[in-house]
Amino acid sequence: xxxxxxxxxxxxxxxxxxxxxxxxxxxxxxxxxxxxxxxxxxxxxxxxxxxxxxxxxxxxxxxxxxxxxxxxxxxxxxxxxxxxxxxxxxxxxxxxxxxxxxxxxxxxxxxxxxxxxxxxxxxxxxxxxxxxxxxxxxxxxxxxxxxxxxxxxxxxxxxxxxxxxxxxxxxxxxxxxxxxxxxxxxxxxxxxxxxxxxxxxxxxxxxxxxxxxxxxxxxxxxxxxxxxxxxxxxxxxxxxxxxxxxxxxxxxxxxxxxxxxxxxxxxxxxxxxxxxxxxxxxxxxxxxxxxxxxxxxxxxxxxxxxxxxxxxxxxxxxxxxxxxxxxxxxxxxxxxxxxxxxxxxxxxxxxxxxxxxxxxxxxxxxxxxxxxxxxxxxxxxxxxxxxxxxxxxxxxxxxxxxxxxxxxxxxxxxxxxxxxxxxxxxxxxxxxxxxxxxxxxxxxxxxxxxxxxxxxxxxxxxxxxxxxxxxxxxxxxxxxxxxxxxxxxxxxxxxxxxxxxxxxxxxxxxxxxxxxxxxxxxxxxxxxxxxx
Numbered sequence: 272x273x274x275x276x277x278x279x280x281x282x283x284x285x286x287x288x289x290x291x292x293x294x295x296x297x298x299x300x301x302x303x304x305x306x307x308x309x310x311x312x313x314x315x316x317x318x319x320x321x322x323x324x325x326x327x328x329x330x331x332x333x334x335x336x337x338x339x340x341x342x343x344x345x346x347x348x349x350x351x352x353x354x355x356x357x358x359x360x361x362x363x364x365x366x367x368x369x370x371x372x373x374x375x376x377x378x379x380x381x382x383x384x385x386x387x388x389x390x391x392x393x394x395x396x397x398x399x400x401x402x403x404x405x406x407x408x409x410x411x412x413x414x415x416x417x418x419x420x421x422x423x424x425x426x427x428x429x430x431x432x433x434x435x436x437x438x439x440x441x442x443x444x445x446x447x448x449x450x451x452x453x454x455x456x457x458x459x460x461x462x463x464x465x466x467x468x469x470x471x472x473x474x475x476x477x478x479x480x481x482x483x484x485x486x487x488x489x490x491x492x493x494x495x496x497x498x499x500x501x502x503x504x505x506x507x508x509x510x511x512x513x514x515x516x517x518x519x520x521x522x523x524x525x526x527x528x529x530x531x532x533x534x535x536x537x538x539x540x541x542x543x544x545x546x547x548x549x550x551x552x553x554x555x556x557x558x559x560x561x562x563x564x565x566x567x568x569x570x571x572x573x574x575x576x577x578x579x580x581x582x583x584x585x586x587x588x589x590x591x592x593x594x595x596x597x598x599x600x601x602x603x604x605x606x607x608x609x610x611x612x613x614x615x616x617x618x619x620x621x622x623x624x625x626x627x628x629x630x631x632x633x634x635x636x637x638x639x640x641x642x643x644x645x646x647x648x649x650x651x652x653x654x655x656x657x658x659x660x661x662x663x664x665x666x667x668x669x670x671x672x673x674x675x676x677x678x679x680x681x682x683x684x685x686x687x688x689x690x691x692x693x694x695x696x697x698x699x700x701x702x703x704x705x706x707x708x709x710x711x712x713x714x715x716x717x718x719x720x721x722x723x724x725x726x727x728x729x730x731x732x733x734x735x736x737x738x739x740x741x742x743x744x745x746x747x748x749x750x751x752x753x754x755x756x757x758x759x760x761x762x763x764x765x766x767x768x769x770x771x772x773x774x775x776x777x778x779x780x781x782x783x784x785x786x787x788x789x790x791x792x793x794x795x796x797x798x799x800x801x802x803x
Contacts, residue, residue: 277334290329294322300345307344316343318393323453339655344460347424354445363703391453395547397441405442409450409484453715459520461512464634465491465740468506470627471758486758497552514596515647517613519572521598528568529651531600545657547571549600552791558791563661568651569663570642573597573795575612577673578623590623593637594615599665602802607722627757629780636780640663643785660695668795678794679777686774689794693774694738713737743788 276289308316311328312335320328391406402457403411414428427447429643444450466473469701471486472478472789482491493504534548534781547553553571554611557564560628575595594616618624618631639662641647645657667677675682680689688695688708696710712733722733741749755777781787 276340277336277339281330281333289328290326290334291703293329293334293344294326298322298339299323310338310343329344329457340650387475390497392444396443398436404660405444406453409444409453413450426450439591458513460516461510461700462508462634464509464511465505466507466509466631467491469757469759470622470624470630473509473630474798475632484545484758486756487760508618508632509631512615512617513611514615514635514638515554515642518647518662519649522649522651522653522660523570525652528651530602530605531570531598532567532653533602534600537602545637547573547665553599554789555789556663556786560663560786566658566661567653568600568658568660571599572639572662572664572670573599573666575666576628576677577669577670581619590618592618592621592624592631594618594632595666601715622759625676626679626776627759629755629777630757632780636783641783664781664784664789666795667781670797673777674794674796677779677781679753679773679775679779681776689796690740691738692741710735743793745791747782750775751784753778 274289274620276285276292279286279289294688299306301307305321306319307322307325308314309318309320309328310316312330313332314320314328315335317337331749352440355753363724369740391409392404394405395401396403396405399719412426412430415421421429430446430450432446434441434445437443444453466472467484467487468473468489469484469487471484473764474481474491478485483489484491489506489691490500491506492502493506495501501716510534521531534546538548539544544550548571556571565571573596575597576592578590578592580589581591593614596613596615597606598611598613601611605611615635624631633662642660642662646661649658649660669677671682672690674680678689680692681687684706686693687697687706696708696713698707698709699705700707709729710733712719712728713735714737715721717734717736721727725731743799753775787793
């Protein structure tokens with residue numbers, strides 16, 4: 272629908288005709304013609320009015336020019352973002368200080384709680400207060416809590432103190448629980464997926480209704496000390512934060528949507544490596560899948576995984592594994608900022624997932640496959656249009672033990688080198704009971720003098736050639752026949768391919784991604800790009 276009339280002179284015939292066409296559209300597609308949100312500059316879609324009053328408001332006050340997508344009146348597109356939201360998103364790590372702008376996202380994400388949120392956005396903090404509403408005060412205080420790391424108890428005590436300072440008719444939440452309840456609609460969706468305590472399966476898809484694990488037989492529910500099953504309380508839970516709704520929020524912000532095109536619009540291309548967009552891995556995707564590369568808004572992602580101790584006690588056996596996505600489309604001074612790092616999975620429990628981490632990566636891999644094969648419909652606030660967003664995972668970032676868990680490669684014993692693989696020069700030291708890895712002279716040029724020096728090394732000439740680095744396709748061929756049974760107490764990988772497969776423990780779940788075996792670099796060690 273033509274919306275150029277919105278910026279025209281309100282006394283012109285063109286503006287008057289546009290108002291009438293808008294009202295006809297709203298009456299036809301809206302729910303109640305006698306109580307529709309008024310989109311004038313003063314009401315801002317926060318007050319319900321009848322058609323006659325809306326016509327008068329649009330004539331006297333003018334149309335809100337930021338309301339380019341009429342979601343409150345039946346148009347099914349993602350709303351544009353106001354300038355206030357751009358400023359607040361650019362300047363804060365956690366949540367916006369301007370709740371009215373956040374209400375638009377809440378409408379799309381959770382329409383059932385939208386009207387309750389509108390009431391809190393209009394409700395004065397106390398009678399006669401013009402500066403703060405209940406929602407704005409709660410958002411600002413909670414933003415301070417997150418920014419400075421206040422404890423839950425201290426935040427609750429602060430709310431109690433402020434309530435006592437304010438007039439008695441104030442509506443400020445009395446506790447952290449009430450504040451979270453008010454802000455829950457503004458937050459992103461997440462899923463709590465039950466898991467087997469032995470890491471055998473996730474209770475989803477065909478296992479969604481099971482009570483016992485089909486692999487190890489353990490109960491889905493927590494077992495108490497007296498062996499009594501506490502039904503309804505899961506033994507282990509995976510927290511999953513789907514990335515697609517968060518990508519929608521990113522492109523819904525005009526400034527952020529513009530920054531996501533930085534690699535195509537403002538990057539300096541002079542042959543120097545300043546950004547992942549200058550790397551051969553990025554260029555490989557553009558060359559091998561030109562349809563993907565021709566859309567600069569398609570995302571290039573990295574996955575970072577490592578175990579942490581959340582309690583800061585080195586002797587604690589408690590394990591927590593966050594899985595984080597990093598978006599490389601952003602400029603280099605933004606893509607590694609904390610607020611742009613996306614927590615997607617949180618695996619925690621008394622034992623680390625280890626080789627069974629593929630079980631927990633399954634929901635994320637499903638979304639990554641969707642983002643590669645079909646894409647997701649996204650509203651681009653910068654271009655004011657919908658498009659099908661696709662994404663590719665370029666590599667993972669991890670330390671060496673985590674590399675073994677993610678890639679399935681062995682990081683101990685006679686096949687520990689990710690470059691040499693089954694040509695690793697390894698020797699077990701009898702007295703120290705440790706492995707020794709030598710044979711580094713193989714990587715020197717054929718006629719290097721060190722290759723012929725005996726006394727300085729092991730008493731022998733080094734005549735072996737430099738090992739050939741396996742490509743992703745060759746790695747896939749070696750692990751394709753590996754059959755892995757997941758779980759801490761289950762039988763591990765069984766190979767059908769002979770001794771060559773001893774360098775791998777499993778077929779990594781990342782090979783379910785169509786493009787994974789074609790990438791030059793699949794796993795990065797400690798931010799230094801090394802091929803597996």
